[in-house]
Amino acid sequence: MSPRPIVIVGAGLAGANAAEALRRQGFEDAIILIDRDLDVPYDRPPLSKEFLTADHEPVVRLWDDDQLTRLSVKLELGTTVSSVDVARKRVVTTDGRQWHYWKLLLATGSEARRLDTIKGAHLGNVYYLRTLQDARQLKRAIQDVERVVVIGAGFIGAEVAASLRQIGKSVVVVEILPRPFERLWGTEAAEYLIWLHQQHGIEWRLGQKVLEFWGESRVTHVKTSDTVIECDAVIIGTGAVPAAPVAPGHFEKGYVVNEFGQTNIPDVYAAGDCTTWPYHGHAIHVEHWDHAKNHGRMAAENMIGSTPRPYRNVPYFWSDQYDTRLQYLGYAPEWDFEVIRGEPQGGAGAIFYVKEGRVMAGLFINQSKGILAARRIIDRQAVVPPERLGDPSIPLNEVTCEK
Amino acid sequence: MAEHFKVDDHFVMAGYSRELGDGEFMTAMVGNDPVLVARLDDKLYAVSGICTHAFSELADGELEGTRLYCALHFACFDIRTGQVLEGPAEKPLKTYEVIESDGQIWIQKA
Numbered sequence: 187m188s189p190r191p192i193v194i195v196g197a198g199l200a201g202a203n204a205a206e207a208l209r210r211q212g213f214e215d216a217i218i219l220i221d222r223d224l225d226v227p228y229d230r231p232p233l234s235k236e237f238l239t240a241d242h243e244p245v246v247r248l249w250d251d252d253q254l255t256r257l258s259v260k261l262e263l264g265t266t267v268s269s270v271d272v273a274r275k276r277v278v279t280t281d282g283r284q285w286h287y288w289k290l291l292l293a294t295g296s297e298a299r300r301l302d303t304i305k306g307a308h309l310g311n312v313y314y315l316r317t318l319q320d321a322r323q324l325k326r327a328i329q330d331v332e333r334v335v336v337i338g339a340g341f342i343g344a345e346v347a348a349s350l351r352q353i354g355k356s357v358v359v360v361e362i363l364p365r366p367f368e369r370l371w372g373t374e375a376a377e378y379l380i381w382l383h384q385q386h387g388i389e390w391r392l393g394q395k396v397l398e399f400w401g402e403s404r405v406t407h408v409k410t411s412d413t414v415i416e417c418d419a420v421i422i423g424t425g426a427v428p429a430a431p432v433a434p435g436h437f438e439k440g441y442v443v444n445e446f447g448q449t450n451i452p453d454v455y456a457a458g459d460c461t462t463w464p465y466h467g468h469a470i471h472v473e474h475w476d477h478a479k480n481h482g483r484m485a486a487e488n489m490i491g492s493t494p495r496p497y498r499n500v501p502y503f504w505s506d507q508y509d510t511r512l513q514y515l516g517y518a519p520e521w522d523f524e525v526i527r528g529e530p531q532g533g534a535g536a537i538f539y540v541k542e543g544r545v546m547a548g549l550f551i552n553q554s555k556g557i558l559a560a561r562r563i564i565d566r567q568a569v570v571p572p573e574r575l576g577d578p579s580i581p582l583n584e585v586t587c588e589k
Numbered sequence: 590m591a592e593h594f595k596v597d598d599h600f601v602m603a604g605y606s607r608e609l610g611d612g613e614f615m616t617a618m619v620g621n622d623p624v625l626v627a628r629l630d631d632k633l634y635a636v637s638g639i640c641t642h643a644f645s646e647l648a649d650g651e652l653e654g655t656r657l658y659c660a661l662h663f664a665c666f667d668i669r670t671g672q673v674l675e676g677p678a679e680k681p682l683k684t685y686e687v688i689e690s691d692g693q694i695w696i697q698k699a
Binding site: 475476479502513554555557559 | 645648661662663
């Protein structure tokens with residue numbers, strides 16, 4: 187029996203990166219990685235993009251067989267955790283097995299927000315996209331369909347819509363908000379994105395609520411608050427919710443963790459999408475690839491390290507839609523004004539979100555140059571004169587220092 | 590430096606020596622491949638200009654001493670050897686021979 191087993195629940199990016207980090211730090215005891223998914227750990231970002239557009243099935247595995255052997259992680263796939271007995275330090279799975287842990291990492295991720303209560307949601311050809319199995323099913327299904335309705339213009343919805351257009355499907359996107367992306371990115375960016383999708387042939391149904399799906403066995407129509415849309419398939423991309431808690435402990439839009447990744451239960455850590463974590467005095471929740479990767483690694487290092495190190499990471503995500511690359515750094519639920527740099531609406535530039543004089547976040551549209559400098563500014567929430575921030579002739583690593 | 594190299598058909602010109610200060614990098618095309626050339630402490634180094642992780646031009650990133658950061662997922666490479674210093678990249682960057690002659694910088698084709 188291993189004296190110091192570490193159990194990781196969830197083999198997504200956070201869990202997998204945690205396992206890798208433990209080995210990299212020289213941890214030699216057992217690592218048990220449990221997931222109800224049947225596939226070995228894989229990368230999700232391609233699933234809404236090249237996975238759908240490529241002729242073949244792209245490789246999305248995070249570890250090849252060699253790495254899997256070298257990591258010596260005990261993978262318990264297709265295994266669902268039913269509870270955690272924190273007094274006896276045991277993870278209990280639905281098949282009746284129990285796993286003792288020395289330290290436990292909860293990295294259970296998110297799930298697609300479902301529309302099960304809507305009439306007809308059970309019909310054939312109504313899809314979600316979250317897992318590799320979902321993506322395979324969707325990839326197969328779209329070979330034979332022409333007209334697809336995408337519900338929700340979040341990032342999954344927008345990326346799937348773009349991918350489907352790229353392979354020649356006719357795509358209607360139904361979105362409940364009159365201007366998707368506006369709350370996150372402001373009016374300029376929202377209008378640009380709506381325009382971008384229109385340019386590529388997306389038909390928007392904005393400000394419309396989905397009421398019913400119609401069809402005998404397979405979906406044939408989507409009824410919205412304004413109209414009825416004929417279709418051969420529906421893809422629901424209405425966002426994600428943290429997976430339901432499997433362990434006791436403070437849970438509020440995810441397990442609440444401190445800057446070291448610890449929950450309020452001794453020896454229980456949490457990382458990635460399934461957490462709420464401290465950032466500049468706010469408890470925030472994000473569903474970003476970059477965060478999952480870094481948070482998982484940090485939690486793992488703190489589990490076995492003698493001196494815990496606080497997590498410091500600027501929230502970051504990117505999204506590729508058609509030939510447009512969007513990169514967003516920071517966290518700005520609200521802001522006083524935006525500073526435009528370059529020509530984001532012309533297809534290359536940045537928008538910065540400023541609150542009380544401080545640069546809280548930035549959106550980069552086809553403009554990766556300078557993003558590392560911007561990340562330092564946003565990390566410090568620096569005060570930058572707007573006229574300098576918005577002047578593309580001043581490099582971003584020089585905008586803070588007045589000459 | 591590297592006097593046994595002779596600039597011939599196997600080399601493509603990257604630019605002029607005066608364009609590349611210490612601690613800076615420039616990009617050049619070798620065939621269809623962008624290559625990054627950097628000058629550090631009077632030595633020249635050249636590596637592939639595309640991140641080995643996902644498609645991203647390293648010229649959009651930053652060079653901090655010998656550490657070259659990608660602007661897409663923040664992978665980090667040692668520009669002298671191409672080795673990965675920080676993920677998510679796993680494969681090293683390809684390196685190229687680079688020489689400086691008569692105020693010009695030349696990269697050896699692969």
